[in-house]
Amino acid sequence: MDWIPSIFRRRALYDDLSEEIELHIEERAEQLRGEGMSAEEAVRQARRAFGNRTLVEERAREVWQWPLLESMWADTRFALRQMRRSPGFTATAVLTLSFAIGANAVVFGVLNRIVIRPLDVPGAKSLYAFETAESQIGHQSYPDYLDFRARNRSFEDLAAFSITQAVLDAGANPSRIFAYETSGNYFDVLGIQPYLGRFFHGEDERGPNSAPYVVLTYSYWHSHFQDDRGVVGRVVQVNKHPFTVIGVAPPAFEGTLLFFSPDCFVPIVNRNQIDQGNQLNERGTRILFEPFGHLKPGVTHAQALADLSSIGSYLEATYPKEDGHKNFALVRPGFPNFFAGPLRAFVAGLMLLAGLILLAACANLGSLFAAKAADRSREVALRLALGSSRKRILRQLLTEALLVSLAGGAAGLLVSVLLLRRLSVWQPFPELAIHVPASPDANVYLAALGLALLSGFLFGIVPVRQVLRANPYEVVKAGPAGRTGGRVTARDALLVLQIAICAVLVTSSMVAVRGLVRSLRGDLGFDLRNAMVAGVELKMAGYTGERVEAMEDRMTGAAKTIPGVEQVALVNNPPLVAGGGWTMNVFKDETRDPKPSNVATTTLQYEISSEYFRAAGTALLSGRAFTAEDGKDAPPVAVINQEFARRIFGSERNALGRYFKTEDGTRHQVVGIAEDGKYFFFSESQQPAMFLPIRQTGPLNSVWLVVRSARDPAPLAADMRRKLRALDAGLPLEIETWTKGMDFALFPARMAAVCLGVLGLLGAVLSITGIFGMAAYTVSKRLKELGIRMALGAQAYEVLRAALGRALKVLAIGSAGGLVLGILASRVLAHIVFQATPRDPFVLAGVVVAMLLLGLVATWIPAQRALSADPLMLLREE
């Protein structure tokens, strides 16, 4: 390519050319003088003979130019002049677009991290985790993991990790941390390098507690060690055991679970020092998250699954007590599918809505540009008449549209990058290390640029037909008033579309918010009102074995003495709080061999004291609650929920008095049936649950008190804290209302409501500007006519109907269409937001009122202007 040097040579070429032409004219003039002409006359004659020098030079230069680029530059300068001339228009357009593109970039940023690029490690494409196909959960026990690692032929290596909470003491300020306990090969499987120091490796594992090393995450190092590079080699206490800090992970690496970043990594072989017990040797205790690794090159998914399945069969045959038959599925490491599925669907849904916003913005700008092109039709006509090509004029208009869209895109991107940065460091639950993965990257920038260009083209082509049809003669003749036809124009259609889109957004945001409100008031299987929950870490405070029971009784007794407390009960974990509970496999009574392949169902297990049902407000439908008689030596009993009864016994009526078995083979008799409820998440499908007497199960590490009282929560919590601390000053406590405790379970629904609310608001703003633009334009075009009508005695409402009827009609049609679409779209929402149903009079009325308000706001100013039209003034203007 020789155009690159030619750009630099060009100046010299042009100079040569000018000089050459100058000399040419001189030579001619000299010759003419030689023929006897006067000097002055000779120069004039020489110039005439030469022709139009400027044009010649221009044409000669064009030879060297990159024609498209340079005339585009000219277009750009012209467009910039145009934009400067109407700053209001430009600002509106840029602002509208920056909102729309910003919203898209933010949603895309999250989508990017969750769906497109969940883990930012080398070769992430071949990195897979496996989980069981049925449950969509991939927990494995450590011995099973070792078998999978040793026996599989599909993965290059398999890494695994578990999450634990511990206290890290670096000398001054012990802090509670979340740690990944990882296999030694964890970092090597991921293929990442430390930011500082070194990582531990497979070779460091030489049996239990052989690798007392800790690797800090960058953010923990940054916040707790103040970026001290001397930290490497320092010995810290993790749960009172010495561990050596050997390295710091790179800043971008936040563990292998999305949404959940740890503070540090420790080798899992040292688990016994951090978590009590000897779970590394228990094949039935599934402490590990989905093991993951790189698939070997050339190994297909089917081959890998067959390989895993054969190992599964081997495990089932060898360890029938612990391992059942499983089908496996390969998933992206990061989070299990049961969670990822709805999340992806939701983010994809948000992306769709954001896309709709952009489309609405384009429709909006398209009609603005069309209106502007109509106002400029005289200019266009003049240029056409003077011989400009239509192509040239269109390119000019498109350049203007693209400039606006790029400016809007840049502004939107800027805002979105700031938002995404904030979002990625945002921790909605300070105690839970939850974070939203959203750091912007090249993908986001590219997407924003692409969207900007695309939208520029979209609204840029709206006026094209108008220009192509323009007949210069007609336009110039018609004068500035033009005609305001009664036909349905493309602009009306665009506006209807835009309002429909906005109505969709408004509808879905209302559905989400309403669903959220209803889920808090709805039937959860317990009564949130007047209920406090208090989590007590018995084990951390040193209570184990027999002492647990005694402490539990003393705490219950103490809480009961607080004035105003009606009920106090114990539970291992209240529903919807702190994860919602844990699950257990149960078997039918007739099952001889309680092994995994015979499991009748997996159920939630709640270990409760006898007062629980009254304290929690859970209705007992039949049978009895537990009593003091259901103790350790009494026959094992259970209260089950309706779903449990249906699954194991076929119906609720059959269940009472019947038996089922738990994993250890114990037969439990059903003595009562409790109402169904929500346990993990609001939007879960109905789960079976069983309640067992807390005295018939083993001592708990932590227990929750459920306290029912009509008192104000804050002083009640203070009283509870004082009473419990009086029993043991060092008791780790967490006291909150049950509603507050559900923050985590409500998080998805809240996020959904916030996201949709913001999008709905954007949609509303867009419809206001859209309708306003149309109404204002119509009024300004017909101001004279309106003035005359008023002069002839038209009533105010007649004038308004003439001025705004069209805008309002468009609004009505668009809203109706959008409402219907929004109702259809809301089905997707039901996955995220419990009780999100659009068949709700509140939602329907809300949308109608909202759209009416939008119409009112948008047409207020144009209506005022129409009413104040003064015929005399207007006539004088002409």
Add this chain to the structure above:
Amino acid sequence: MPNTNTNPRDLFPGALEMMILESLRRQPAHGYALVQHIQQRSNNLLQVEEGSLYPALQRLLKAKLVKAEWGISATNRRVRTYQITASGLRRLEEQISSFEQMFEGIALVLKARQSPAS
């Protein structure tokens, strides 16, 4: 490339370039001399506007069919002298032969129109 900006007095696109190449084949020349040469050779039948020569020269320069050099003329003037290149010569041969074919074709058509009348 905009190839449409030929002067109305050009007979057809490329004719001016062909004449320039032909002139330069005989001897190198600067712009002014080229104009003189073409006008004289055509017995002033082709009134080439002097300026229109320069865009054509730039096109030839860009296509590397000619090369230019600043120097001093016989009349002691500073001039930029153009010289035909090897590829310029090749192009000239091609153009002349295609021009002759075209001319022949045109001549045949014109004759065909005349013959029934005669």
